[in-house]
Structure formats: structure tokens, C-alpha cells
Amino acid sequence: MTSEKEKRYMPQSTAGLVRYYDVEEKGIKLKPIHVVAISVIFGLLVFVLKWLG
DSSP: OOHHHHOOOOOGGGTTOOOGGGOOOOSOOOOHHHHHHHHHHHHHHHHHHHHHO
């Protein structure tokens, strides 16, 4: 057997793409519900400040 026959190639559709779900970065991790809650609270704060001023 030669090494030429044992080579395996990636499909062209995925060549050069980074699999981001494999990379774990340090930082703040928020769940989607937290982002929605922060957005709603910020919106209410803006509405209250506009109503008062």
C-alpha cells in the first residue's frame, strides 16, 4: 500500500470553514432569555425617562 491511496480529503463545501462551536472563548455567557429581559428593562427605562422629562 502506498500513502497516496490512504489520503482522505475534506469535501470542498467545508474546506476552510471554522467550526465555531468547537472553539470555547472566555467571556460573559448569556442565555437568550437574559438578553430579552435586559432589552425589555432598557426599553422600559427609556420610556419612563421620556415620560418624566
